[in-house]
Amino acid sequence: MPNGQWKTSTRKATLPTGWDKIRRRILTRDNHTCYKCGNHATHVDHVANSAAGGDDSDANLAAICFDCHQTKSSAEGGRAAQARKPKRTRPAEAHPGIVR
Known part of the structure; x- marks a missing residue:
């Protein structure tokens, strides 16, 4: 594999048994399209x-x-990374024209 990161990948472990046969x-x-x-x-x-929610069917x-x-x-992967990022939130500020 061209990328060294794949050496530690668990991707193959998550594929169903008999993946090569399923793939073919x-x-x-x-029709290979x-x-x-x-x-x-x-x-x-x-x-x-x-x-x-997808499966191996x-x-x-x-x-x-x-x-x-x-x-x-x-x-x-990009969407998943964004979803994992903590959301930056600020407390709502009171409008400067409103006296409390």
Whole structure:
């Protein structure tokens, strides 16, 4: 893998048993055609990821090309990172024209 961060990834551990067989079946079902752009697909995507309640059923899996998969996964990761960030809040200030 090109990125050293993948050496410690637990991603493979979260894939269902028999993933290689499932992956080949989905790619064949979808004629190796990316569901996003129509280009040649080499990956299989969870259309709704597990954080969004998606599962490993065939109905939730679709063939996707490398570029679309990278774009989609990066966007999902960015949204997840934003959701984990603490929200910056300030106490509401009284209007300067209101006397208390």
